[in-house]
Amino acid sequence: MAAVIAAAVVTLGTTVAGVATAVSAQAAAGCQVTYEVTGQWTGGFTANVKIRNLGDAVNGWRLGWTFPAGQSITQAWGFTASPTSGSVVATNVDYNAAIATNATIEVGFNGSWTGSNPSPSTFTLNGTTCTGTTAPTTTPPPTTPPPASRPTVAADGTGTYRTVQDAIDAVPANNTQRVVITIKPGTYRQVVRVPANKPHLTLQGLGSSPSNVVLVYHNSAGTHGTSGSASMFVDGANFVAENLTISNDFDESSTTSGHQAVALHLNADRAVLRNVRLLGDQDTFLVNDRTRAYVKNSYVEGTVDFIFGGGTIVFDTSSIYEKRSSGGPITAASTDAAKTYGFLFYRSTITGAANNVTTLGRPWRQGAQVLYRESTLSATIRNSQPWTDMSGNTWQNARFLEYRNTGAGATVNGNRPQLSDAQAANYTPQRYLAGADGWNPM
Template sequence: MRHRSRWLRLAALGAVPVAVAGIVNLPASPSSAAAPVSNGVYTLASASSGKCVNVVGASTGNAGLLAQLACDTSAGSQQFRVVSRNGGYGLVNVNSGRCVDVPYSSTVSGEQLWQWGCHAEPNQTWTFTASTASTDRYLIRSASSGMCVSNKDGSTAGGNPVVQEPCSDIARMQWRFNPTGSTPPPTTPPPSVTPTVAADGSGQYRTVQAAIDAVPTNNTQRVTITIKPGTYRQVVRVPANKPHITLRGLGSGPSNTVLVFNNSANSHGTSGSASMFVDGANFVAENLTISNDFDENSTSSGHQAVALHLNADRAVLRNVRLLGDQDTFLVNDRTRAYMVNSYVEGTVDFIFGGGTIVIDRTTVHEKRSSGGTITAASTPAEKAYGFLFYRSTITGTGSNNTNLGRPWRQGAQVLYRESSLSGTIKNSQPWTNMGDSTWQNARFLEYRNTGSGATVNGNRPQLSESQAANYTPQRYLAGTDGWNPM
C-alpha cells in the first residue's frame, strides 16, 4: 500500500450557501387561467379533483403539511404568492409567510410536501411548465428533486396529501393558477432561462470552467451556474477568491450531467489528481456527477485518483454522485461540509482527509469484490469532529471483507450513526491500522447502526446515550458561527 504525504496545501473561508436556477416555459397566450408570474397571488387547483392546495389546519409553523381541500379563494391557507428566485420561483403561503418545501431535499417519490421558513435554496425553488394537454394548467417542478407537485393518486377526497412524483403531463400533476385578486399579476410572463453551460453551444459557455472564470473575483453574491445534461471532460477549479458558487445539473438526475477527468497520483500526486478542486467558500453542487475515470491497469503504481478535492468551508453537496476507485473524495483540512441524498463509491480509502463533513442519507459503496477500506481520516487531534455518516447506507459487492476505516493520522475521528451497514462490513473487526497509527488510539465510533454488518463487540466502540448528544450533525457543522445547512 502506498504512503501518502501527511501535509496538503489548504485554502478556504466561509459564509452561508444558498442556491438555484430554473427554467420557465409558458405559452404565448394562455387561455382562461393566468400565467403564473412574480408577485401574483393564486390558489392552485388540481386538474384531477378541482380541489386546491391547502396548508393543513392553516398552520403557521414549520412542517405544516400540504393537502388538497375544497377551494376557498378567501382562505389565506390556500393562497400562495409567486416570488421570483434566481430564475425559478418560490411559493409563499399568504397565511403563514412560509414557503412550499421538499422535506430535507428528499428525492423519494410520494414524499408529502410541507411549508418551511423561506430561504433561496433548491428545495423551495420551482419551475412552471405549461401543460401540453391543457392550455390553462401547469406542471410545478422542484429544482431540488426534479419531481413535480402531485395530488396523490389523483384522489378527489378532501385532505388528500399533496406530494412530489416523477413528472408526467397527467391530470394529478396539472395545476391551475387562479388569481385571488390580492395583487393583480403583471400581464407579461417572465422570460425563459437559458442554461449557463451547454457543450452544444446553446448556453452562454461551452465548459464549466469558462463559466467559473467569468465570475467576478471576490464576489459577495451567490452565482448559480446551471449545466445542461452532457459529459464535460475537463479539470474544474473553483478558486478561493470565488466564493458563493453553485453548480447545478439541469438533467432529470445526477447521472445526466457528468464532470470527469482521469489524472492520477502517478502523474500529479494524490492531492493534485482531482477532476474537480473546490477552494471557494460557500460552494454548492447539486444534481450532477463528479468522476475520475483513471484506468488503474494503465500504470503499475500511483493508482490514487481523486474525483473531488474539497477544501472549502460551508460547502453543500446535494443529490451528487462521486465516482472513482482509490481515494475518490478528499475532504481536506479546511473543509466543513454537508452532503445529503448523494452517492459515493470507491475501493480503498475513498473518503479521506482532515476536514469535517456530515454525510446524510447517502449511499456509500465499496465497489471491489475483494473489499477495501472506506475511510482514511486524518483529523487533527485538536479538532473535535471529523467524519459523520448519518442515516446513510453502506453497501458493497463483497461479503465480510470491508473496513469502516483506518487512521491516516492518529487523531482520526469517524462516527457511523444510525446508518444501515450491509454484510460487506467486517463484523469482528471493522477498523484497522495505517502505518504507525492504530485504530485503538483513533476516535472511531458507532451508534445505533442496523443491518447485518452492524454487530456490536469489543472491537467496535459504541457511543453511550449520554455521549450521543454531543455527536449530532448540528454539533459537527456548527463551528463558531452556528452554521446549520440542515
C-alpha cells in the same frame, strides 16, 4: 402573486396493506411520507419528499401521488417522473433504489402551478396506499426562481458558455453575492477549479437526475500526486453543488502505480453537496483540513480510502458504496487531534459488491475521528473487525465510533466502540458543522 402556496407536511399512517416481498421491485410496503414546499415564487415552487419504508426492504420503488389541476414537475432530482402531472409516478434512480425497513430517503423537485395552495394527495409506495392527513406549516419566505430556460453552460452552444471552467472564470473575483451556474445535461471533460477568490458559487445540474450532468477527468497520482489528481478542485467558501456527478474515470487496474485518482478535492469552508454523485476508485473524495461540508441525499463510491482527509464533514441520508469485490477501507481520516469532529455518516446507507470484506475506516493520522450514526450497514461490512490500522497508526487509539446502527453489518463487540446515549448528544450533525460561527445548513 395570483395565489400563495402553503408549505405542507403530509404525514401518512403506518398501516401496511397487501403482502410484502423482501427485496423486490414489486414489493408492497407500508410507508410514511413527508412532503414539504421549501421555496416558492410566482408560478413555481420547490418541494422536498421524504420516504420512510415501514414494510419489508425494497430494491426498486415507485412513489405515486395525485396533483391537483395546474401543478406539475418541471425538474426532479433523485427520481424520474412519468407522467409529471395528474397521477404522478416517481421511480427511483439507480443510486437510491434500495430502501431498507425503517430507512428513509429523500428526493425533490421544482414544479409549476396555477390556482391556490396545491398539494399532492393519495400517496402510494409500490402500489400500496398510505393514508393520512394534511397539516399546513409555516409558509417559507419567497425565494428566487431557478434561472431561465437558457443554461449558463451547454457544450452544444445553446448556453452562455461551453465549459464549466469558462463560466467560473467569468465570475468577478471576490464576489459577495451567490452566483448560480446552471449546466445543461451532458458530459464535460476537463479539470474544474473554483479558486479561493470566488466564493458563493453554485453549480446546478439541469437534468432529471445527477447522472445527466457529468463533470469528469482522468488524472492520477502517478503524474500529479494524490492531492493534485482531482477532476474538480474547490477552494472557494460557501460552495454549493446540486444534481450532478463529479467523476475521475482513471482506471486503477490499468497501472501498477499511481492508483490514487481524486474526483473532488474539497478545501472550502461551509460547502454543501445536494443530490450529487462522486465516482472514482481509490481516494475518490478528499476532504481537506480547512473544510466544513454538508452532504445530503448523495452517493459516493470507490475502492480504498475513498473518503479521506482532515476536514469536518456530515453525510446525511446518503449512500456509500464499496465497489471492489475484495473490499477495502471506506475512510482514511487524518483529523488533527485538536479538532473535536471529523467524519459523520448520519442516517446513511453503506453497501458493497461483496459480503464481509469492507471496513469502516483506518487512521491516516492517529487523531482520526469517524462516527457512523443511526446508519444502515449492509453485509458488506467486516462484522467482527470493521476498523484497521494504517502506517503505524492504530485504530484503537483513533477516535472511531458507532451509534445505533442497523443492518446485517451492524453489531456490538470489543472491536466496535459505541457511543452511549449521553455521549451521543454531543455528536449530532449540528455539533459537527456549527464551528465558531454557528453554521447550520440542514
